[in-house]
Amino acid sequence: MAGKQVQVRFCVPDLQKERANCSFNKEEITNIFDGGEHNTETRRKLQNIIFSDPNLQDPIPPDYMSHEQRYENELRKAVYVMKKFMTDPQLQDIGGGPEAIKWMYNSILRHAIHKDGNPLMLHFGMFLGAIMGQMSEEQQAEWLPKAMSGEIIGTYTQTELGHGTFLRGLETTATYDPVTDEFIIHSPTITATKWWPGGLGKTSSFAVVMAQLHIRGQNYGPHPFVVQLREHVTHASRPGITVGEIGPRLGLNSNDNGFLRFDNVRIPRTNMVMKHSKVLKDGTYVKPKSAKLSYGVMVLTRVGICYDVCWQLMRATTIATRYAAVRHQSELEVGEAEPQIIEYQTQQYKVLPMIASVYAIWFAADTLRHTYMEVQKNINKGSDLDLLPELHASSCALKALFSTDVTDGISVMRLGCGGHGYLASSNLPRIYTSTTPSQTYEGENTVLWLQVARFLIKSFREASKGGRLQPSVAYFKNHQTQTRRITDLSNSGLVSGYERSVLSMLEAVAKQLQQYSEEGMRYEHAWNACSVRLVNVAKVHARYIVCDQFVKALAKYEGSSGVRQIMDQLCRLYMIYSVTNDQGILLKSGALTPDQCNLLEEELGELLAALRPEAVNLVDAFDLHDEVLDSTLGAWDGDVYNRLYNEAMKSPLNKVDVPDAYYKYLQPLMKSNL
Ligand SMILES: CCCCCCCCCC/C=C\CCCCCCCC(=O)SCCNC(=O)CCNC(=O)[C@H](O)C(C)(C)COP(=O)(O)OP(=O)(O)OC[C@H]1O[C@@H](n2cnc3c(N)ncnc32)[C@H](O)[C@@H]1OP(=O)(O)O
Ligand SMILES: Cc1cc2nc3c(=O)[nH]c(=O)nc-3n(C[C@H](O)[C@H](O)[C@H](O)COP(=O)(O)OP(=O)(O)OC[C@H]3O[C@@H](n4cnc5c(N)ncnc54)[C@H](O)[C@@H]3O)c2cc1C
Numbered sequence: 311m312a313g314k315q316v317q318v319r320f321c322v323p324d325l326q327k328e329r330a331n332c333s334f335n336k337e338e339i340t341n342i343f344d345g346g347e348h349n350t351e352t353r354r355k356l357q358n359i360i361f362s363d364p365n366l367q368d369p370i371p372p373d374y375m376s377h378e379q380r381y382e383n384e385l386r387k388a389v390y391v392m393k394k395f396m397t398d399p400q401l402q403d404i405g406g407g408p409e410a411i412k413w414m415y416n417s418i419l420r421h422a423i424h425k426d427g428n429p430l431m432l433h434f435g436m437f438l439g440a441i442m443g444q445m446s447e448e449q450q451a452e453w454l455p456k457a458m459s460g461e462i463i464g465t466y467t468q469t470e471l472g473h474g475t476f477l478r479g480l481e482t483t484a485t486y487d488p489v490t491d492e493f494i495i496h497s498p499t500i501t502a503t504k505w506w507p508g509g510l511g512k513t514s515s516f517a518v519v520m521a522q523l524h525i526r527g528q529n530y531g532p533h534p535f536v537v538q539l540r541e542h543v544t545h546a547s548r549p550g551i552t553v554g555e556i557g558p559r560l561g562l563n564s565n566d567n568g569f570l571r572f573d574n575v576r577i578p579r580t581n582m583v584m585k586h587s588k589v590l591k592d593g594t595y596v597k598p599k600s601a602k603l604s605y606g607v608m609v610l611t612r613v614g615i616c617y618d619v620c621w622q623l624m625r626a627t628t629i630a631t632r633y634a635a636v637r638h639q640s641e642l643e644v645g646e647a648e649p650q651i652i653e654y655q656t657q658q659y660k661v662l663p664m665i666a667s668v669y670a671i672w673f674a675a676d677t678l679r680h681t682y683m684e685v686q687k688n689i690n691k692g693s694d695l696d697l698l699p700e701l702h703a704s705s706c707a708l709k710a711l712f713s714t715d716v717t718d719g720i721s722v723m724r725l726g727c728g729g730h731g732y733l734a735s736s737n738l739p740r741i742y743t744s745t746t747p748s749q750t751y752e753g754e755n756t757v758l759w760l761q762v763a764r765f766l767i768k769s770f771r772e773a774s775k776g777g778r779l780q781p782s783v784a785y786f787k788n789h790q791t792q793t794r795r796i797t798d799l800s801n802s803g804l805v806s807g808y809e810r811s812v813l814s815m816l817e818a819v820a821k822q823l824q825q826y827s828e829e830g831m832r833y834e835h836a837w838n839a840c841s842v843r844l845v846n847v848a849k850v851h852a853r854y855i856v857c858d859q860f861v862k863a864l865a866k867y868e869g870s871s872g873v874r875q876i877m878d879q880l881c882r883l884y885m886i887y888s889v890t891n892d893q894g895i896l897l898k899s900g901a902l903t904p905d906q907c908n909l910l911e912e913e914l915g916e917l918l919a920a921l922r923p924e925a926v927n928l929v930d931a932f933d934l935h936d937e938v939l940d941s942t943l944g945a946w947d948g949d950v951y952n953r954l955y956n957e958a959m960k961s962p963l964n965k966v967d968v969p970d971a972y973y974k975y976l977q978p979l980m981k982s983n984l
Contacts (some may be wrong), residue, residue: 328926333873339931408458427562437464472501510568511555629944813863814899866958
C-alpha cells in the first residue's frame with residue numbers, strides 16, 4: 311500500500327521531509343483515480359505481477375533500439391501479456407482472461423508495459439470497440455470470441471491519404487453485388503489509400519474499414535465493414551490487398567501505423583457491421599435511427615482519450631513535482647543555502663495548477679463517460695436519441711480541450727525540469743510525443759471545436775425562441791435577462807462569469823453571422839469568415855463545463871474532511887488559474903472588472919503558498935509505480951543524480967573510450983591540421 315510504503319522505503323532527505331507531514335489521506339485520493347478501493351487493489355496486484363515478470367522487461371532501453379527492434383519488442387510483450395492473462399493462475403484469481411486484458415490496456419498500466427506505443431492498441435481499443443458497439447448480437451457472437459482470444463487481430467481503418475477530417479469525402483467504396491451476396495471493397499484512387507491506422511502495417515489480420523456504401527448506383531455514405539487482410543497462419547497479405555507500414559513518426563513508433571489498398575476485394579454481405587444500418591440480401595438498405603450512429607466508435611475513443619491524457623498528465627506532474635522538491639538551485643536570500651526549486655513561486659505556478667488540472671479533467675471525463683453510457687443504454691433499448699447531440703458536442707469539446715491542455719502542460723513540466731527534462735531518461739520527451747498526437751487523432755482539434763461551435767450556435771438560436779436545451783447549455787435560458795457583471799468571486803460566481811462570457815461571445819458572433827447573411831454571403835462562407843471567433847467561444851464553453859463539473863463533483867463528495875479540504879483548495883486553484891488565464895475574455899465580456907482580476911491574482915499567490923507543502927504528497931497520492939513513471943527525475947526515492955549518471959552509462963557510445971567513427975573521420979581531419 312502506498313501509505314505503508316512511505317514508512318519503509320528509502321528516499322532522499324528532501325522527499326522524506328516533504329512526506330513527513332501530510333494533511334490528508336493519500337489512499338482515499340488514490341481510490342478516486344482508480345474508481346474505488348477494489349480497483350486500487352486489483353491494479354496493485356496486477357502491477358506486482360507484471361513488473362516482477364522478467365519477460366516484460368526491455369532487453370535494452372527502447373531509445374537505443376532500431377525501428378524493427380522496437381516493433382518486435384513491443385509485439386513480443388503484448389502477445390506475452392495476452393497469453394499470460396489467459397493462463398496464469400495468479401491472474402485468474404483477480405479475474406484474468408480477455409476482460410482483464412482489455413481492462414489493463416484501457417488503464418494507465420499500458421503506458422508502463424509499452425513505452426512508445428503498442429501494435430495491439432487499436433485491437434484492444436477501436437477494433438473491439440467496433441465489435442461491441444457497432445455489431446448486431448449475432449455478429450458479436452461470431453467475432454468477439456475470435457478477437458478476444460487473439461485468433462484474429464484487428465484495427466480501425468477510416469482515414470485515407472486524401473481525407474481524414476471529412477468523413478463524407480472518403481473514397482474507398484463498398485459496392486453491393488446482389489448476385490453473389492457480397493460487397494466489393496475497392497480503392498479507386500491513390501488518395502483512397504487508407505493511411506495511419508495503428509497496428510495496420512504488419513500486425514492486423516482483419517480491419518474494420520469505413521467505406522462509401524453503394525447499392526444499385528446509389529451512395530448511402532460511409533459505413534463500417536469487416537475485411538480480412540491477411541491469411542490465417544501464414545499472415546501473408548490476401549489477394550487484392552496491398553498493406554504495409556507508413557514509416558517513422560514523431561512518437562508512438564511501435565504502433566506500425568499502416569497503409570492499405572483494396573483491388574476489388576470481395577467480402578460476404580454479412581461482414582457489413584450491422585447493428586445500426588443493414589443491407590438485406592435483395593439489396594434493400596435499412597436506415598439507422600441516426601446516420602451518425604456509425605460514428606459511435608469515434609465517440610467512445612474520444613471519451614477514452616480524456617482519461618488517457620489525464621494519465622499522461624499524472625505521470626508528468628509526478629516527475630516534475632518530485633524533481634522540484636529534490637533540485638536545489640540559486641539563492642532566495644544572498645548567502646543562504648540554495649533552496650529546493652519548488653520554493654520559487656514561479657515553479658509552484660508550473661506544477662500546482664497542473665496537479666489541480668488532473669482532478670478537473672478526471673471529474674469532467676467521468677461525467678462524460680456517464681453520458682456516453684446513458685446514450686448507449688438508450689440506443690440498446692431502442693429509445694430516443696435526444697442526448698446524442700449533447701454527447702457529440704461534449705466529447706468533442708473535452709477531447710479537444712484536454713488533449714491541448716495536457717500537451718501544453720507536459721511541455722511546461724519538461725521546462726520545469728530544466729536541461730534534465732530534455733533527456734530521454736526523464737521520460738518527459740516521450741510522454742510529450744505520445745500525447746501530442748491526441749490533438750490530431752480521433753478528430754483534429756480545430757475541426758472538433760467547430761463542431762462544438764455549431765452546437766452552440768444552434769442552441770443559442772433555440773434559446774432565443776424559448777426552445778428545449780441540452781444539459782450542457784441549459785444556462786443559455788437566462789441569456790436575455792442576465793446582466794453581464796458578476797458580483798461575487800466564489801467558485802459559483804466564477805462559473806457564472808464563464809457562462810456570461812460564452813453568451814456575450816455568442817451574441818457577437820451570431821450578430822456577425824447574421825450581418826454577413828444580410829449582405830448576401832452564403833451561410834457556409836459566413837461561417838468560415840467567423841470561424842476564429844467560433845473556435846474561441848467553443849473553447850470558453852469547454853472551460854466552463856470543466857469548472858462547473860469540478861465544483862459539482864466536490865459538492866457531492868462524501869469522503870474525509872482532510873481530502874475534501876485539499877480538493878477544495880485544488881478546485882479553487884483551477885478556477886482562478888483558468889479565469890486569470892482567460893481574463894482578457896472575461897474583462898471584454900464585462901463579467902469581471904480589473905479590480906476583481908487583481909483580487910483573484912492575489913488569491914492565486916496565496917493558494918500556491920498554501921498548497922506548496924502538499925505538492926509531493928499530492929502526486930504521491932496518484933500512486934504511480936516507478937515502472938509507470940520510467941523516469942530518472944521522478945522515481946519515488948528521488949535519487950535523481952545517481953539515476954541520471956547510471957542511465958548515461960547505458961549509452962552505446964560509452965562502450966568504448968574511442969569510437970570507430972573517430973578513426974574514420976576525426977583522426978584524418980585532426981592529423982591533417984597538425
Ligand atoms: C476508462 C474508460 C474508457 C475506456 C474507453 C476505451 C477507448 C480506448 C481509448 C484509447 C485511448 C487512447 C488511444 C487512442 C489511439 C488512437 C486512435 C486514433 C484513431 C483515429 O484517429 S480513427 C479516425 C478518427 N477520425 C475522425 O475523428 C474524423 C473526424 N471527423 C468527423 O468526426 C466528422 O467528419 C465531422 C468532423 C464530425 C463532420 O462529419 P459530417 O461531415 O458527417 O457532419 P456535419 O459537419 O455535416 O454535421 C452533420 C450533423 O451530424 C452531427 N454529428 C457529427 N458527428 C457526430 C457524432 N459522432 N455523433 C452525433 N452527431 C454527430 C453534427 O453535429 C451535425 O449535427 P447538426 O446538423 O448540426 O444537428
Ligand atoms: C498517431 C496517429 C494515429 C492515428 N490512428 C488512426 C487510426 O488508427 N485509424 C484511422 O482511421 N486514422 C488514424 N489517424 C488519422 C487521424 O484520425 C487523422 O489524421 C485526423 O482525423 C486528422 O485528419 P487529417 O490528417 O486528414 O487532417 P486534415 O483534416 O487534413 O487537417 C489539416 C488541417 O486542416 C484543417 N481543417 C481540415 N478541415 C477543416 C475544416 N472543415 N474547417 C477548418 N479547418 C479544417 C485542420 O484544422 C488542420 O489544421 C491517426 C493519426 C495519427 C497522427
